Amino acid sequence: MNGAMSAWGAIRVIAGREVSVKLRDRAFIGSTVFMLVLVTAATLIPVLIQQRVPSIRVAVQGAAAADVVDLATQLGHDAQDSGTALPPALAVFGEGGLPAADLTSVEVEPGRDVQQLVRDGDVAAAVVGEVPTGLTVIAAQSVPSELDVLLRAASSELQIQQAAADAGLSADQVTALTSPVMPSTQLLEARPTGAVPPELLVLVFAFLFYLSVLTFGMSIAQSVVEEKQSRVIELLVAALPVRWLLAGKVLGNTVMALGQIVVILGAGLAGATVAGQGEVVRQVLGASGWFVAFFLLGFVMLACLWAVAGSLASRIEDLQATTVVMQVLVIVPFFAALFTMDSGPVQRVLSYVPFTAPLLMPARVVLGNAAPWEPVVSALVVLATGVAFVLIGARLYEGSLLHTSSRLKALQAWRASR
Amino acid sequence: MVLALERVTRLYDERRALDEVSFTVRPGRMTGFVGANGAGKTTAMRIVMGVLAPTSGEVLLDGMPLTRELRRTFGYMPEERGLYPRMRVLDQLVHLGRVHGMSRAAATRRATALLDQLGLDDRSHDLLQTLSLGNQQRVQVAAALLHEPVLLVLDEPFSGLDPLAIDAMGELLRSRAAAGVPVLFSSHQLELVEQLCDDVVIIDDGRVVTAGPADEVRSRRGGRRYRVRVQGPRPAAELVPGVAGATVVEATDDTVVVELADPADDQALLAAAQAHGVLREFAVVRPTLAEIFREVVR
Numbered sequence: 001m002n003g004a005m006s007a008w009g010a011i012r013v014i015a016g017r018e019v020s021v022k023l024r025d026r027a028f029i030g031s032t033v034f035m036l037v038l039v040t041a042a043t044l045i046p047v048l049i050q051q052r053v054p055s056i057r058v059a060v061q062g063a064a065a066a067d068v069v070d071l072a073t074q075l076g077h078d079a080q081d082s083g084t085a086l087p088p089a090l091a092v093f094g095e096g097g098l099p100a101a102d103l104t105s106v107e108v109e110p111g112r113d114v115q116q117l118v119r120d121g122d123v124a125a126a127v128v129g130e131v132p133t134g135l136t137v138i139a140a141q142s143v144p145s146e147l148d149v150l151l152r153a154a155s156s157e158l159q160i161q162q163a164a165a166d167a168g169l170s171a172d173q174v175t176a177l178t179s180p181v182m183p184s185t186q187l188l189e190a191r192p193t194g195a196v197p198p199e200l201l202v203l204v205f206a207f208l209f210y211l212s213v214l215t216f217g218m219s220i221a222q223s224v225v226e227e228k229q230s231r232v233i234e235l236l237v238a239a240l241p242v243r244w245l246l247a248g249k250v251l252g253n254t255v256m257a258l259g260q261i262v263v264i265l266g267a268g269l270a271g272a273t274v275a276g277q278g279e280v281v282r283q284v285l286g287a288s289g290w291f292v293a294f295f296l297l298g299f300v301m302l303a304c305l306w307a308v309a310g311s312l313a314s315r316i317e318d319l320q321a322t323t324v325v326m327q328v329l330v331i332v333p334f335f336a337a338l339f340t341m342d343s344g345p346v347q348r349v350l351s352y353v354p355f356t357a358p359l360l361m362p363a364r365v366v367l368g369n370a371a372p373w374e375p376v377v378s379a380l381v382v383l384a385t386g387v388a389f390v391l392i393g394a395r396l397y398e399g400s401l402l403h404t405s406s407r408l409k410a411l412q413a414w415r416a417s418r
Numbered sequence: 419m420v421l422a423l424e425r426v427t428r429l430y431d432e433r434r435a436l437d438e439v440s441f442t443v444r445p446g447r448m449t450g451f452v453g454a455n456g457a458g459k460t461t462a463m464r465i466v467m468g469v470l471a472p473t474s475g476e477v478l479l480d481g482m483p484l485t486r487e488l489r490r491t492f493g494y495m496p497e498e499r500g501l502y503p504r505m506r507v508l509d510q511l512v513h514l515g516r517v518h519g520m521s522r523a524a525a526t527r528r529a530t531a532l533l534d535q536l537g538l539d540d541r542s543h544d545l546l547q548t549l550s551l552g553n554q555q556r557v558q559v560a561a562a563l564l565h566e567p568v569l570l571v572l573d574e575p576f577s578g579l580d581p582l583a584i585d586a587m588g589e590l591l592r593s594r595a596a597a598g599v600p601v602l603f604s605s606h607q608l609e610l611v612e613q614l615c616d617d618v619v620i621i622d623d624g625r626v627v628t629a630g631p632a633d634e635v636r637s638r639r640g641g642r643r644y645r646v647r648v649q650g651p652r653p654a655a656e657l658v659p660g661v662a663g664a665t666v667v668e669a670t671d672d673t674v675v676v677e678l679a680d681p682a683d684d685q686a687l688l689a690a691a692q693a694h695g696v697l698r699e700f701a702v703v704r705p706t707l708a709e710i711f712r713e714v715v716r
Binding site: 232 | 467505513
């Protein structure tokens with residue numbers, strides 16, 4: 001009555017169990033929620049902190065001091081306006097490199113003790129002086145950095161204006177002196193840059209891949225041992241070919257791993273969008289194509305080996321020993337990828353080695369030093385390795401699944417294949 | 419539907435776990451599979467289920483080699499019980515039903531009905547590991563029966579069950595056999611096998627020692643033994659030397675168990691007994707399975 005059954009149908013049933021078990025696993029849900037909170041916080045908190053333009057009260061005593069603070073207030077205000085086009089995270093630095101700030105000046109009668117005002121904390125700092133060349137900034141412990149930069153800029157601009165006026169220059173000449181036109185830049189081999197340094201993006205992706213392969217790899221291995229240890233495997237093997245079981249496990253966990261990454265990235269991007277960092281979002285989305293492609297290929301390639309590592313153990317306690325090789329296979333490429341972030345022959349070679357390719361090739365694409373055909377070739381290399389691993393993995397898996405008494409060596413499993 | 423093992427041999431390294439094992443399991447009959455620990459019962463059953471491959475020989479169903487598609491329609495209870503400890507009972511059965519090709523709806527219906535029948539309906543949403551061992555065993559039975567199997571292979575289905583559960587399990591298997599399903603099960607409990615089985619296969623050290631209908635096996639293995647109770651002036655054993663080809667197996671004062679060699683005539687024994695005194699009993703002795711088993715395995 002139910003003899004006929006498609007491979008796909010069976011694989012889906014096995015994969016479905018993996019997914020539903022994961023969705024009920026408190027540790028999995030907990031770690032996902034934790035990462036979501038972390039990512040959301042990481043995108044929102046800096047924005048909330050940095051978006052606020054500092055308000056600084058400055059005491060002013062003397063004519064020149066008043067002029068400088070007035071100009072500084074003006075510059076701090078202009079920096080806020082011009083900063084709106086930039087992502088808020090960088091707006092602090094303004095377009096001309098000047099920090100945005102709201103300065104409020106407090107006039108102090110000549111002869112009154114400005115130092116006392118500063119000590120009392122009424123003002124953040126005080127500017128004292130009758131002539132532009134004889135100004136003093138008084139602060140308690142340090143001058144707020146925005147104020148410091150703005151005052152220097154205002155003071156030098158006023159002095160240049162003064163010197164120019166003394167020399168009898170025209171208004172245009174004065175403008176040329178104080179607001180010179182900067183040379184325009186033309187890049188012949190421009191590398192894509194964005195609101196976020198591409199190196200950082202690569203690092204984040206590499207870390208996500210690494211974390212995901214390690215946690216899901218371990219969970220594949222555990223799920224295999226669980227079936228071995230509880231001997232459910234005999235019922236399953238009697239009903240389905242071992243290859244289908246392996247495929248179902250890998251599929252289920254790949255779906256969950258990819259799903260987790262998408263949810264986490266999605267939360268990060270949604271957070272960034274809410275925070276008004278549209279450019280970051282576009283940049284990440286643009287770069288993620290190859291990352292996701294390589295993530296999939298790399299994950300599937302390694303997932304089969306994780307299943308084998310699980311099948312070589314007979315009890316959960318043996319897992320540590322049988323998965324050591326796998327952990328090395330994940331950790332070493334991760335660090336290799338980190339240390340070869342600079343382009344060069346080493347990076348070029350490693351971006352074709354199946355274990356490091358999923359990290360390095362998309363990194364090269366994002367860093368802009370890969371020809372368009374390179375990721376395609378590298379992806380094919382990873383794919384071919386993946387297919388080979390699936391075949392080898394299926395045989396080892398078959399050879400070791402029913403061996404339930406002790407730990408197996410890979411060679412034994414290869415020979416023991418039924 | 420007849421399951422037949424034909425000269426099935428399985429080597430583990432150099433050791434012969436099974437040595438040219440042949441027997442059949444017939445429809446509508448319960449076949450008991452008996453043997454000492456390590457005799458090869460589990461290996462044979464695993465080979466039937468395709469969990470292990472034979473080194474040589476084959477397993478046929480109605481003369482056709484078994485495929486996985488066919489085996490998927492079998493019900494199997496492995497020796498070392500196997501279910502997911504941290505999965506809910508109903509979910510687990512539904513999953514196993516789907517692994518055997520059932521739809522989710524059909525598997526849910528059937529699992530619910532079986533749990534109800536096994537008295538576990540109130541535990542269907544508990545994790546398996548929270549159930550007692552006996553109840554876990556019942557779930558295991560449900561897993562084997564879930565997909566309305568056309569053949570049942572049960573490795574030690576009675577071990578670990580209390581007497582009531584043994585009765586219930588026996589009844590359950592009988593009803594499946596009565597429905598025309600061939601049932602093969604192994605057991606150490608020989609009285610139980612004797613009581614339940616239509617056919618019996620005795621295996622020792624990887625070889626089938628005897629196989630066939632239980633009655634036949636008992637009379638065949640028994641040779642020609644007779645119990646004679648005679649009330650006479652002298653002990654009953656003294657009548658035996660007068661009969662050609664007869665030897666005493668055991669004797670009390672008025673009763674003697676006699677084994678007749680092949681050419682010997684049982685009528686001569688009867689005549690000698692009647693001449694000896696007042697004949698009270700003259701019966702063919704058929705050994706119990708346990709006796710045969712002990713004799714064979716020794």
